Amino acid sequence: MPDAAPGLFLGQSDDAGAAGPQHLLFHRANRHGVVAGATGTGKTVTLQIMAQGFSDAGVPVFCADVKGDLSGICVPGAPNEKLLARAASMGLTLQPRAAPTVFWDLYGQKGHPIRTTVSEIGPLLLARMLNLNEVQEGVLSVLFHVADTEGLLLLDLDDLRAMLVYLGENAERIGREVGNVAPASIASIQRAILQLEQQGGDAFFGEPALRLEDMMRTGLDGRGQVNVLDATRLMGSPRLYAVFLLWLLSELFEQLPEVGDPDRPRLVFFFDEAHLLFNDTPAALREKVDQVVRLIRSKGVGVYFVTQNPADIPDSVLAQLGNRIQHALRAYTPAEQRGLKAASDSFRPNPAFDTAEAIQSLGVGEALVSTLDDKGAPTVVARTSIRPPDSRLGPATDAERAAVMAASPVRGLYEAVVDRDSAEEILAARRGEQDQAAADAKLAEARVKADAVAARDAEKAAVAREKVQAREQARYDREAPRARAPARRSTRETPVEAMTKSVLRTAGSTITRELLRGVLGSFRRR
Structure with a gap:
């Protein structure tokens, strides 16, 4: 007691x-x-x-x-x-x-x-942990504000990294809404996170908290x-x-x-x-x-x-x-x-x-x-x-x-790490959807271009056919009167015709000679 x-x-x-x-x-x-x-x-x-x-x-x-x-x-x-x-x-x-x-x-x-989440640590203590200066601490505050506004859970250092990349990609928009986010500050925070990881600090962030x-x-x-x-x-x-x-x-x-x-x-x-x-x-x-x-x-x-x-x-x-x-x-x-x-x-x-x-x-x-x-x-x-x-x-x-x-009363409660969807997974899913939409748009654009090229090619082919048909028609129109006039017979004999005539002439001469011989022979017998 x-x-x-x-x-x-x-x-x-x-x-x-x-x-x-x-x-x-x-x-x-x-x-x-x-x-x-x-x-x-x-x-x-x-x-x-x-x-x-x-x-x-x-x-x-x-x-x-x-x-x-x-x-x-x-x-x-x-x-x-x-x-x-x-x-x-x-x-x-x-x-x-x-x-x-x-x-x-x-x-x-x-x-x-022992674990806790990045969100529970907050920007002030996290900046102290990462040994950031005032400007970099300001960027970290912007990061937490954007994460809260867009419903992005910050659980571990991977989520923090993903948010830094997101800030860099959207620096112009975020700068207009909240405050300037310099690429140099983002790079400094990323290096500080790497140093913390090398010291084993990443084991401190995560769930179960x-x-x-x-x-x-x-x-x-x-x-x-x-x-x-x-x-x-x-x-x-x-x-x-x-x-x-x-x-x-x-x-x-x-x-x-x-x-x-x-x-x-x-x-x-x-x-x-x-x-x-x-x-x-x-x-x-x-x-x-x-x-x-x-x-x-x-x-x-x-x-x-x-x-x-x-x-x-x-x-x-x-x-x-x-x-x-x-x-x-x-x-x-x-x-x-x-x-x-x-x-x-x-x-x-x-x-x-x-x-x-x-x-x-x-x-x-x-x-x-x-x-x-x-x-x-x-x-x-x-x-x-x-x-x-x-x-x-x-x-x-x-x-x-x-x-x-x-024999601990908390045995088994904290040993297994729980990794639920948080900023990293949500931003990766968004990026995947954006990449897929961009790919679909690019494919659709490529299809439109291909269809346009095919249509232009078909049009060019049709024009070419029309030109060929027009030339053929023009040539036909030029040659049609000649085809309708009677054809002039050529006076030149073909080799067959010449041979036929020679054979007929030879045969005629032979027959004539034979008849004359017959007639003259009868006169002589008389």
């Missing part, structure tokens, strides 16, 4: 004026906080005991595991003699147990994948779910990491109803490596961060920034962080000394010690703690020994992580 104590036990202090156990009151936990300190001073352990403490109180938690050490929260602890003695000095009995943990991973390798209720679960035993984001690979893309966490905060702010100041938070959100959120942040985005942090407490969400130095956080945000845990800082350079002074000045002074000197002399597992009291005022800063955790110090093994994921 949830812890009945009014606050989360952080550790024990022996300072005059602030001696005794140090608690973070649950009904003040939505007033946000900061956990700061140099590398190796115990920030991760503090984050771990806070996450498990909130979970035991029935509060769901989201935290990023930057180095992999926080994954041990899913395994019961095995305290050594040193940890047992430390707990005994605080009057604490350790109860080794694991927290109800769900692992998440943007890349889907060491946890359930994350449902916040799957991160805000409470088990049957009354403990809140601890959501651990594996950020070991994600830290290689710090801009993507910062934008993702800011998007998650924005979604919580937009979707959760107002609840005022509840007895305990509805969700506690730990933002590790918080300085990445504010590095080279445009003014518009910084204002959004300030607004979300200022207003999200009324939604029952507590935000805790984890960083090396409070100076990494803008003053406008730092002023809203009421609960402060400061581990050791080292100040060797002028910049570090300024950061040390800023950190010490942010605490309510304790007459028992100098805050700036105490910050430099803290050992591992010690911190300066100042939280909000019942009236909402910061307590006097106390030098505190942080309590040991109930779960394991150190990372979980791959087998232990796999067993936790196999």
Whole structure:
């Protein structure tokens, strides 16, 4: 069952004026906080005991595991003699147990994948993610406006690319309606998308998108779910990491109803490596961060920034962080000394010690703690020994992580990618219809031209036939009178006629001679 104590036990202090156990009151936990300190001073352990403490109180938690050490929260602890003695000095009995943990991973390798859509990210955060300048951000805003106007869903980076091509093809029309879209800006955005893909950022965009209720679960035993984001690979893309966490905060702010100041938070959100959120942040985005942090407490969400130095956080945000845990800082350079002074000045002074000197002399597992009291005022800063955790110090093994994921309440909900029709498919279909219409029009035009050519050829052939017929008729008309006059007989004999006449003449001469002989012979006999 949830812890009945009014606050989360952080550790024990022996300072005059602030001696005794140090608690973070649950009904003040939505007033946000900061956990700061140099590398190796115990920030991760503090984050771990806070996450498990909130979970035991029935509060769901989201935290990023930057180095992999926080994954041990899913395994019961095995305290050594040193940890047992430390707990005994605080009057604490350790109860080794694991927290109800769900692992998440943007890349889907060491946890359930987390996705969202391009539309849900919006142009402002997307421009930050792509590191665009103001002009290119303006083009991105035009793109989102056109997509909304024409009903084109922007789900993944393929949809974003398709819309950029569409903007380029219709730049003249869109420029008249919304604003100029320069080809150079489109090309720059396309290159930025390619760089994001090379960092694996395309895995973050798509469906099914994350449902916040799957991160805000409470088990049957009354403990809140601890959501651990594996950020070991994600830290290689710090801009993507910062934008993702800011998007998650924005979604919580937009979707959760107002609840005022509840007895305990509805969700506690730990933002590790918080300085990445504010590095080279445009003014518009910084204002959004300030607004979300200022207003999200009324939604029952507590935000805790984890960083090396409070100076990494803008003053406008730092002023809203009421609960402060400061581990050791080292100040060797002028910049570090300024950061040390800023950190010490942010605490309510304790007459028992100098805050700036105490910050430099803290050992591992010690911190300066100042939280909000019942009236909402910061307590006097106390030098505190942080309590040991109930779960394991150190990372979980791959087998232990796999067993936790196999028993996860969200197992199977996000692993399979859903690819429904969106801007890319719709524009491809439009382009296909346009290409088909153009092909049909071209074919019809070709047929019309072919018919026209055939008609001209037929006409030319008919004209040619008429000319031939006219020539034939003219020749016939010229030769017709000759054909009607009697033909003159030729006086020339043919060879046959000549031979016939010669034979007849020879035969006649022979017959004549024979007759004459006969007649003359008779006269002689007489």
